[in-house]
Amino acid sequence: MDRLLPSDPSMIGGYRLAARLGAGGMGVVYLARSPHGTWCALKSIRSEHADDPGFRARFRRETELAARLRARWTVPVLASDAEARSPWLATAYVPGPSLAEALVLNGPWPTAQLLSLGAALAEALDGVHACGLVHRDVKPANILLAADGPRLIDFGIARAVGVTALTADGSVIGSPGYLSPEQARGRTVGPPSDVFSLGCVLAHAATGRPVFGVGGAAGVLYRTVHEEPDLDAVPDALDALVRRCLAKDPDERPSVGELRDRFGRFDERVWLPEGLPALVAARAARVLELPVPQGTVTDGLSVDGWADAVTQAAEPMAGAPTSRRRVLAAGGAVLGVGVVGVGSWWRWGRSNASGTAGTGTLPRRVIGLLGDRSDAVFTAHERGAQVAVSEHNGTAGRAFDLVLRTTDDGGTAKGSAAAAARLAADPEVSLVIGSGTNATAPAAVEACARAQVAQLVTRADTNELDGVNLTTTLLMRPTRTAGPPAILRYLNRVVKPARITVVHDLTDAAESLQTVRSITVHKKLDGDATVEEVAPDRDFVAAARRIAARGDDAVLFAGAHPDRAAACARALREAGYRGPCVADEHVLGGRFLAEAEGWLIGTGYTDATADPRIKAFTAAHRARFRTAPAPWAAEAYDTVRFAVHGLTAAGDEARSVLRSELLRRPWQGITRKVSYDADSEFFEAQEDAGAFLYRVTDRTIRFVARADDIGKPTK
Template structure:
């Protein structure tokens, strides 16, 4: 939960608002107290949606239908006003954590607990379906755990049975990873009670194994696996439960069990003692804390004077007690560095608060070149900040080397999470280390900002169900990588016949890139998809086929620089004279070395810049090359410089007290920062970074990658 903002009303429909539970594209959900003193979850719909007569009709119909639901394991509707300027609906508030939070923190639930969970959620579905509704968004985030049993919540996108969908054509409604194949295909007329059974199976698989059955990553890849591949149920240890879940996940709706069949097979779990003892105690304690929330103080309006924050608690003081100690070490140990240029503090500096930011990077492994560039970019930004006479706080850096190793990265994250001085982390700088560290940062609400790890895998950590997640992926998703190439092949060097090379050595990634280009091809173009198996490195047949098809462009959709180089050599040998292209995963020195002259003319989409070709970064380039005695700025340094600039901007209004991590996470999520590389901002509904400003084009010219600029503004 988050505090109310100055823009939030004090009350809605006679309900006193206490806090924000969450925000999304449709509106805001508040914790509220009714006139009678009962707590409620109150959802207010944004005015722009309410202005649509069709949407208001749907909301009115669904509010009436939801009020008819009579089930012990649902959160009943207590009040609603579909005719208000901003329509709202209130349901009974359940103070327990979500299933998603519980499994993320405590791991898989025991089989008996999963069966009890399934039985009670099946009862909830029976009540939903009896009211003529299909829930359509059953997921771990919509299941609350109370001491006496679970509650299925949020009927905000439920659809009355037989009603016409008031949504855009081909829109996918639901949450990828938990929606049914018929939802994934956007076949609204086919979505009925069996779709909810499929989603329930996904939820039970997650509860039993702590993994969604169709994996993580960006939405298109998850949807593809949902429609075309078998679920991964190896983490479910009990055979009978695994078999039942597998039946729920049948692709054919008719092959799934009905809700009554599920109830019969799951058995009767009428006892309130349904959770493991330790978890029961955690839920009860959390429930008690929420139920005793005080009335909120109204936040100050924007621009109003900010009072000093209250003095930190004794526990907080103990955590900060070691902040004055500075240890300088090398190698794999902590390297704490105060960004003051080695000078002693002045009397003015002594009155300023100190904010400590950590850098987690590979400084000694295979990725040390990138890691060192990131560290140098952050150091320069900190030095320049501390040189400003008008600064409101001093910055200190703690630099930790994880060596590019996942186990070391997890240990580094553990140490940073327990260091009360650290308010945010910049890094890690590789796929493996970011994925190994992100869970610890999320649980501690310690902001982690990275622009260097593989976004296809890491975007799952952003957690679109919880846009307040402290994982900040500053680079766009891999699913957006096709947009710069499409623009290049449409406007800069038009190609009417396009061949997509899907490399099965990286099947998911390759499908993601090819699917994006095939579904949204350059206007008026013919697109052909060709596959190369992982067992061969011979791209000759694909090159010959491209010439036979009179292709004017060939896009290598894989992520291997070595295999992309083999593709480049094959195209050169076949006499291909069109435009060859790929994504940023291939744009490496390894590709240039292995491809040789065949790399000439290759075009790449990427999420990083060459600051030497940006007028906004001219000062940075001069300072960087002088500070480190180099001729050019290494990859990653400019983005690291911007990452610290973003942090400094959101730290400035926090006053002189300790920088609370959860407050900083919220401020980052709602910030907009204009850096030297681009503007950084995050989507309120999903927590994902705004993509278009961060997508760029590169082209190999005379053996060297040449930065063309932001893809919508690039010129040949």
């Protein structure tokens, strides 16, 4: 939760607003007091949507349908007004964590609790379908956990059964990883679609991971439609039933009535796994202790006035620590707004900036830097990070001093895991920055997750990291699942090929397949694509001759071995092909640079000597180290600044709530922008803001442009 902004209204429709639960593209959700004194969640629609008469009609129809819900495990609609200047909808408030948060904090659920969860959710969907609705967004973030049972929330995209979709044909509405194959294809959906989503939820709760994996939405949607779910570790008591729920054909799925029969009655006595009842009770108690809200500045009382009232009400008894800052965990992501799935937080007042009372010194925040000290990239990271640390520590009015602590992982996966564990075990370390490679970075994820310390990965882009957003690790760049952003943008904006050949080197097929899929399945390239697969024991001569004979407009090399990429470049040149050729940074090496004159290369790092947007950083680096920044120095600088952004917001509880603060809002650095999508529960570096294009010239690579500048008119 966040306190109200001065621009927020104090009341809507007779409901006194108390705090913000979240905000998204559609509007803002507030915690509010009803005229009768009960807490509720009130969603106010943004004016740009309210100005659309068609939207008002849809909003009116859907709130009327939702108001008919009386199922035990749904959240009732208390009131709504589709004709207000900003339409709004109020529902009962559930002060508990979401299932998504519970899975992150507590792990998979035992069989008995899964059966009770399934029984309640099946009953909830039965009530939804009986009212003529299809929920269409059943997922862990939309299931709140109360002491007496779960509550299914968010009917913001529900549709009446049989009513024509209100979106264009082919659109996808819902959350990737939980929506049905027919929903993923943008087709009409009915009650069986919710059954599929329920199967995804139960399997996730049983195993602790989404059944169709994680990563970019396109990859998850593809797996939902074309591949089998990952049901390893689903208990035997649920396995067969969940498999039927996840049938690709809607007609092969069980009905909700059959599910209710199979799950049996909900058992309130055993429904929450060990550890969760205390969390649920604590959340409920904290909300009940809140004072009755007063007005915002529009009512003549400042927001800080009510903030002080809340802080005073939450002060500990005499003898306890007296820091004004309190971070109270609160659940209730309601109605599909952008609320972080792993926890939202009360933040009132400021912590004592002087740290230990009477010393006049500031508290310390320690950031660990993990990597191979013999790797030049580690040195670049360390120097970029040191510039950011010095810059922060020289800022007047800062709340803390920053300390950088480096740890050598020896360049091996085993060493990375051990070094990460050492950093994470140090209670002073608030965050770990991983500068390792695709071979070492994944090994550090488990150690950081076990210690509940946040980790930011800067350099690695292996598909093995697609799932880390469900742990404590966040990626500061896209993985290969997203495709190579800079070169795809170059092809689409500059070359505009009618036909392109993707040369797929099967030497590392598991990794490079994602790049191929991004073009052939997910259509991230505008032109037609032909794939030439080359086995590890074959050369590229025959494929190059076919490409040259066809006269294709461009060639994209999908592979990661510099020597193999060099052989492809040589074969194309000798076959007489003269069109544009592109690849990503993994092909860079001496032999490739000697063979690939003119090739375009996409990278995740900028060139500090040529990128005009980072002149100030380059100057600071030169002043400190008497040399220009090497590749990855600016990205490390950005990562430290992003960490400071979160640490400043987290205050005294830096380590325990840092990840939530980092997810709270989009952040723009000098090299990239990162953001969290609450609907898909996915954190990512924006594809075009953090990708860069280079050209091979005279056996070296020279900076061309940032991806987001490619194709823009030059001044």
